[in-house]
Amino acid sequence: MTARATAAATPAEATTGKDAILRAARRAFTQRPYAEVTIRGIAADAGVSASLVVKHFGRKEELFNTVADFGPAAEELFDAPLDRLGRHMVLTLVRRRREQQADPLLRVVFSLGNHDERSLLRDRFHEQVTGRLASLLPGPEADLRAELIAGQLIGLGATLGLHREGAGALATAEHLADLYAPAVQRLVTD
Amino acid sequence: MTARATAAATPAEATTGKDAILRAARRAFTQRPYAEVTIRGIAADAGVSASLVVKHFGRKEELFNTVADFGPAAEELFDAPLDRLGRHMVLTLVRRRREQQADPLLRVVFSLGNHDERSLLRDRFHEQVTGRLASLLPGPEADLRAELIAGQLIGLGATLGLHREGAGALATAEHLADLYAPAVQRLVTD
Numbered sequence: 001m002t003a004r005a006t007a008a009a010t011p012a013e014a015t016t017g018k019d020a021i022l023r024a025a026r027r028a029f030t031q032r033p034y035a036e037v038t039i040r041g042i043a044a045d046a047g048v049s050a051s052l053v054v055k056h057f058g059r060k061e062e063l064f065n066t067v068a069d070f071g072p073a074a075e076e077l078f079d080a081p082l083d084r085l086g087r088h089m090v091l092t093l094v095r096r097r098r099e100q101q102a103d104p105l106l107r108v109v110f111s112l113g114n115h116d117e118r119s120l121l122r123d124r125f126h127e128q129v130t131g132r133l134a135s136l137l138p139g140p141e142a143d144l145r146a147e148l149i150a151g152q153l154i155g156l157g158a159t160l161g162l163h164r165e166g167a168g169a170l171a172t173a174e175h176l177a178d179l180y181a182p183a184v185q186r187l188v189t190d
Numbered sequence: 191m192t193a194r195a196t197a198a199a200t201p202a203e204a205t206t207g208k209d210a211i212l213r214a215a216r217r218a219f220t221q222r223p224y225a226e227v228t229i230r231g232i233a234a235d236a237g238v239s240a241s242l243v244v245k246h247f248g249r250k251e252e253l254f255n256t257v258a259d260f261g262p263a264a265e266e267l268f269d270a271p272l273d274r275l276g277r278h279m280v281l282t283l284v285r286r287r288r289e290q291q292a293d294p295l296l297r298v299v300f301s302l303g304n305h306d307e308r309s310l311l312r313d314r315f316h317e318q319v320t321g322r323l324a325s326l327l328p329g330p331e332a333d334l335r336a337e338l339i340a341g342q343l344i345g346l347g348a349t350l351g352l353h354r355e356g357a358g359a360l361a362t363a364e365h366l367a368d369l370y371a372p373a374v375q376r377l378v379t380d
Contacts, residue, residue: 109299112351122352130353141369144357147349148370154352155345159337161302162312162344163320167334179331180338183373 020046021053025067030110034064034120068121070128073104077153078136085136086185087177093153094160094173103157105129105150125150137188145187152184210236211243215257220300224254224310258311260318263294267343268326275326276375277367283343284350284363293347295319295340315340327378335377342374 024045028037039060043050057063076096080088096104108129111119134146156176160168168176214235218227229250233240247253266286270278286294298319301309324336346366350358358366 106302108352109302109348112296112299112348125352126356130356141357144361145369147353147356147358148346148366150352151345151347151349151370152342152373153345154348155341155343156338157341158299158302158344158348159341162298162315162340163337166316166320166337167331168337171334176338179335179377180341183342183376186373187369 017046017048017052018056021048021056022067025057025063026107026110029064029067030107030119030121037064039063064120067107068124070105070108070125074128074132077104078133082136082138082189084185085188086183087181089149089153089184090156090177090181091173093156094176097157097160098173103161105154106157106161109154109158139190149184149187152180152187156180207236207238207242208246211238211246212257215247215253216297216300219254219257220297220309220311227254229253254310257297258314260295260298260315264318264322267294268323272326272328272379274375275378276373277371279339279343279374280346280367280371281363283346284366287347287350288363293351295344296347296351299344299348329380339374339377342370342377346370 021042024042027045028042037060039053040050042063043053046053053063057066073096077089077092078085093104096102105125108121108125111121111125130143130146130150133149134142137145139145163169211232214232217235218232227250229243230240232253233243236243243253247256263286267279267282268275283294286292295315298311298315301311301315320333320336320340323339324332327335329335353359
């Protein structure tokens with residue numbers, strides 16, 4: 001087999017800068033009210049210029065939408081027949097965490113720090129994750145069951161993040177699904 | 191029945207100051223490396239003097255131990271026979287959240303923001319919650335099951351916090367346990 005490097009490598013610097021901006025933006029939007037967040041502050045936190053932030057992500061509203069959008073993650077998580085949805089969600093969450101080094105849902109927990117603030121990130125989560133899931137669930141108490149399933153998924157991401165060198169880190173996605181998914185499935189179709 | 195108010199009422203101001211200090215300390219210790227946290231900074235964040243912080247909670251190490259201690263919560267959560275532990279944990283968590291307006295475990299998620307830092311709060315959680323629970327579980331893969339159960343409990347607190355005006359807020363603790371506890375129990379005794 002002949003291996004050829006045909007694709008141009010993404011310049012490492014550009015990637016690092018973009019990642020730093022996204023991390024800084026997530027921190028800012030999850031920890032402070034929207035009105036207090038500034039592109040200048042995000043740029044300073046990321047160690048780049050404000051113009052670079054705008055170049056990569058546009059103005060504040062566009063950057064917020066990039067950071068706060070749970071839509072693509074929800075679409076992927078909920079894309080399975082109901083009788084296999086529990087397992088599909090667990091596998092998708094674990095694989096996305098491992099492949100992309102980022103949890104599809106977990107960042108919403110940082111909005112829990114704002115007790116008093118109405119949080120746009122939380123609103124987005126309600127609409128794109130819990131609300132969407134509730135609309136898919138058959139049977140009674142779909143809203144309550146969707147909230148509890150969202151909790152199970154957030155909790156799975158949280159515990160994998162908290163035990164980075166623990167038993168969960170060594171387990172395959174399939175094995176994690178064997179243990180964790182039946183509980184999720186029970187709230188989907190029970 | 192004759193009701194008599196015998197206990198002296200806690201002065202509201204003192205309570206508010208203490209609560210503000212505890213909140214500020216939690217924020218500080220979860221979001222910054224231990225070495226960077228100062229009593230002065232916590233006091234400023236809480237809007238009180240540094241001497242008041244020391245008066246109520248002692249020096250930095252004592253304050254950290256107060257904030258980071260999951261021991262009493264774990265003792266209460268795990269205090270039931272194994273065949274009823276799942277339901278007991280869910281009921282205890284929901285009741286503690288509602289009675290004390292504070293989740294017994296959830297603050298550990300804020301340490302997830304420190305990707306690179308070793309977190310004393312996280313270490314404490316491993317030792318007092320996951321490790322303790324693993325030591326109680328019979329059967330194979332106790333460490334992995336304890337991590338997943340910890341995830342279920344964190345996730346329950348997270349989703350109740352994220353949906354403060356949702357269906358979970360209206361449900362009784364017993365009803366939440368009916369829906370959520372069988373899944374937890376499955377990881378305890380399966």
